[in-house]
Amino acid sequence: MVGYLNLILRLTIWFLLTANFSLQNIFIGIIVAFLLPGLDKTPVVLRDWLRVLGEILVAIPQAYFEAFEIMLRPHNEEDVTMERVKPQRTPGLIFLDIFLITFTPKTIVLKYHKDGWYEVHWVRRRNNR
Structure with a gap:
């Protein structure tokens, strides 16, 4: 079941690109989706997929x-943090x-580190004291 979700994700990306x-x-999209490596390498839990899709709907x-x-209040401070995968x-x-991280305007993933970290750039509003 979850292998189908990976396939659907690949096809969705294909259709968004083309x-x-x-x-x-x-x-062609079906062929490309099957030829891309990594379909069966890691077991996936359906609950994880549903959780991420729910988080996207909230985002x-x-x-x-x-x-x-x-637009209404300036955000003058920038921050780069490391977040754990x-x-x-x-x-x-x-x-x-x-x-999901990059979808919101205040954050963008700068780099994904293979050892399990995201490098995230944040735009924040300066606190006036």
């Missing part, structure tokens, strides 16, 4: 709120985590 739903492109209104907040993440879930 923006073409012709029969030929669908066929959509949060992204709009942060965008308006940045959740344990036992597959490449597909790591991609979705990076997408």
